[in-house]
Amino acid sequence: MFDSIKRLINWTGTEKKKIYLGFLYSFIKTMFVAMQIMVAALAIDLILRDMRGETTISYTEIGFLTAMIVVSVLGRFIFSYLRAKSQxxxxxxxxxxxxxxxxxxxxxxxxxxxxxxxxxxxxxxxxxxxxxxxxxxxxxxxxxxxxxxxxxxxxxxxxxxxxxxxxxxxxxxxxxxxxxxxxxxxxxxxxxxxxxxxxxxxxxxxxxxxxxxxxxxxxxxxxxxxxxxxxxxxxxxxxxxxxxxxxxxxxxxxxxxxxxxxxxxxxxxxxxxxxxxxxxxxxxxxxxxxxxxxxxxxxxxxxxxxxxxxxxxxxxxxxxNARPIDEKGKTVNLSTFDIRFEGVSFAYGEQEVLHDVSLYVPQNTTTAIVGPSGSGKTTLCNLIARFYDVNKGRILVGGIDIKDMTCDSLLKNISMVFQKVYLFRDTIRNNISFGKPGATEQEIVDAAKKARCHDFIMGLPDGYDTVIGDGGATLSGGEKQRISIARAMLKDAPIVILDEATASVDPENEHLIQQAISELTHGKTIIIIAHRLATIKNADQILVVDKGRIAQKGTHQQLINQEGIYKHFISIREQAEGWSID
The missing domain is CATH 1.20.1560.10 (ABC transporter type 1, transmembrane domain)
Structure with a gap:
């Protein structure tokens, strides 16, 4: 019992002084409770002695007993109140x-x-x-x-x-x-x-x-x-x-x-x-x-x-007691934004999904990552953002190991647009401004226009003040995706990671999203997990990931002329999309 009491008191931290003060008030209140009982006993004793003719109760005694009762009742009330107020x-x-x-x-x-x-x-x-x-x-x-x-x-x-x-x-x-x-x-x-x-x-x-x-x-x-x-x-x-x-x-x-x-x-x-x-x-x-x-x-x-x-x-x-991932990190202000993997291996539990991966993404270039489902594409992106720590090797951003910097130092330089968009149950304005708390109304509107979502927002009953459902349930997939891009635009980070942002939207929304992505990625270091041919072929470099390894690397023209996973992948995509690349 006393261990439980101690744990609860310790849980209150800096407020524990109020707890101890409350205990003191409780003790004083107890004294007034005892006083009530004792005064009542004294009053009964005087009454009985008066009834037996041993003494006569004087007005002074009546006044004294009454005063004591009033004091004890008031004292009990006051210290009960103080205890409650304190605790x-x-x-x-x-x-x-x-x-x-x-x-x-x-x-x-x-x-x-x-x-x-x-x-x-x-x-x-x-x-x-x-x-x-x-x-x-x-x-x-x-x-x-x-x-x-x-x-x-x-x-x-x-x-x-x-x-x-x-x-x-x-x-x-x-x-x-x-x-x-x-x-x-x-x-x-x-x-x-x-x-x-x-x-x-x-x-x-x-x-x-x-x-x-x-x-x-x-x-x-x-x-x-x-x-x-x-x-x-x-x-x-x-x-x-x-x-x-x-x-x-x-x-x-x-x-x-x-x-x-x-x-x-x-x-x-x-x-x-x-x-x-x-x-x-x-x-x-x-x-x-x-x-x-x-x-x-x-x-x-x-x-x-x-x-x-x-x-x-x-x-x-x-x-x-969970330890923060950046416990040993320091605040760093990056000046360059290239990305380098050096012998990186990573496992979810016992299952290793990346094996000795080395790659380089130059600053202000676009790198497309392609490969079969489950090959490790999304894991690469998650490791760049340090959602997990690598088991082996290291990742450098701007020439600095990301383990040597705080998560805030790293993530303030990264915008991410996920395939599965999550929007908060809040206004559209607040969902967009999540990318930059304190953004002005004009900044929010400008970001929405660049993300090609301003028009549909203005068509909603309350415009930017429209409250959307949990996870954005009241919006279409394309609309949610464009709002997430507006959020990333508002953040205006030098590194942008796009995780299959157009993988599951209709052609009309895909066209609008592609326009929005072009606005978002201008002059940035871009990493795109992509399935769409148009996205892939314009990349400065393409990384082909297979079974947790970099199987191929090069431009579209270089890889299309090589036998391998990429050429097979492109052939399948051409058949699926019904057109061929010149």
Whole structure:
């Protein structure tokens, strides 16, 4: 339990001072709670003595007791408020900082990190899991720590008046804490299982929603829904099992508390009836015991949640400890933009996809990369942008090893247009300005015009303020591609990488995209993964990639006159496109 409390407090980072201040306020509030009980006992004692004729209650005593009650109530209210004000915002502040920190970490880790960690688990970690911690973390922490403070303070008060009653109360608390410790161990076992089932359920839900179009197209709603049903059933069964596991410890914990409570009431009554303790004092001891055991019971209720929070924080640790790919890089300002591979080999896991690749892309030239599917073309581009680190060899941009520079130093000089375009659920304006945050309206419009997308944007109901669906779902493939080119144009980087940008669009859109690409690539260092003949034949050099190696290299005219993969590739493309090259 205390390890979990420590982890949660440490999670709050710079906000932990507020947590400790809240604990102090809780302790002071406890003093006012005890004060209320003691003043009430004193009032009852005065009333009984007055009824027996032993004394007469004076207005001074009434005023004093009333003032003490008011002070204790106000003190309890004020310090409860101060505790809440100090602690309740901590969870939300820390969770917001945590999300930003994780976001910064994730954008700097290699893409291989996302292959090892499921999207559903990462999504759950930064959304559902952190929301759970920020909403319940501080309240459960307060319930446990405040409960312990209350139990200890009240036990000390009881010991001051009667060691016998205090001994019973302390024995009850210690025995109940023993069962709480056993419950905590069981919670430690169950919390990761609960977390895993939760992640599986979220992952299955995300996959089901993402694949809805395929499910409908192949009429496999029954088959696909079985996966999500299985995940939901698994979550249900695990939660039921966990509750059953906890029930035994909960029952014994409550049994000990109730037995100890009855014991304190019985002993207090016997001492009162035997004349060893005044009746008001005996009543005060009974109330103290109820407060103590109520506090310990609150600890029990918070324990389950604390363990789930603890498991969540443990789950976040591998993400927070992920090392950025450019950890040893330095800020570099490049002045030249040629690209060189020297003996580069690379593998996804155990599968090597590039083998001892060496190549050179001169500055301000166009290099086309062609080859069969799966030959390593896209991997070459991903390595230039340092989405992954090479296993062997090195890549130089502007004569500098990219491992020696930060990702920001490298990527600020690279614009990429992917075959699979991703647009954010936001306005078209913001999607384009993503290439240059803070761009003026005129710069955005100019980029859109050069990318041949201004006209269709102005035809939309809200123009540049039109909000597009997730991933650009409300636009055609060609429209999305042109917006992505506008984004790259706005960035105006000296190196441009085009990954089969026109591979899957209709002829009309292809023509517009080719015009946009011509605008984008003017005066740049260009690398194009291409299937279209027109794109390939105008390149300054062509690299033919096959089975992870550079099989051929040269211009179109040089390669077309050689027997090999390129000539065969061109022959197939000519037949497919229905024309021949002069």
């Amino acid at each position: 309740e915002s901590v969870g939300y502040i820390t969770a917001a900082q945590e999300r930003l920190e994780i976001g910064n970490i994730l954008k700097n880790v290699p893409l291989g990190f996302f292959e090892k960690n499921k999207t559903g688990e990462l999504t759950s970690a930064v959304t559902t899991d952190l929301s759970f911690v920020e909403m319940l973390g501080m309240s459960q922490l307060d319930a446990i720590v405040n409960g312990l403070i209350m139990a200890i303070a009240m036990s000390l008060f009881m010991g001051f008046y009667s060691m016998e009653i205090a001994a019973i109360a302390i024995a009850g608390v210690l025995l109940s804490l023993l069962f709480l410790n056993l419950l905590g161990r069981k919670s430690n076992e169950n919390a990761p299982i609960h977390q895993k089932a939760q992640d599986h359920m979220i992952g299955a839900t995300i996959e089901y929603i993402r694949g809805m179009a395929i499910v409908k197209a192949f009429r496999q709603t029954g088959v696909s829904v079985e996966g999500i049903r299985s995940a939901y059933r698994e979550s249900r069964d695990i939660n039921i099992k966990i509750e059953k596991d906890y029930s035994v410890y909960n029952v014994f914990h409550l049994l000990v508390l109730k037995t100890a409570s009855v014991g304190t009431v019985f002993v207090s009554a016997m001492l009162g009836m035997g004349g060893q303790m005044e009746l008001p004092m005996a009543m005060m001891m009974m109330i103290f015991s109820f407060v103590i055991f109520g506090s310990v019971e609150a600890i029990n209720n918070a324990m389950h949640t604390l363990k789930i929070i603890d498991a969540t924080l443990k789950k976040l640790e591998p993400i927070k």
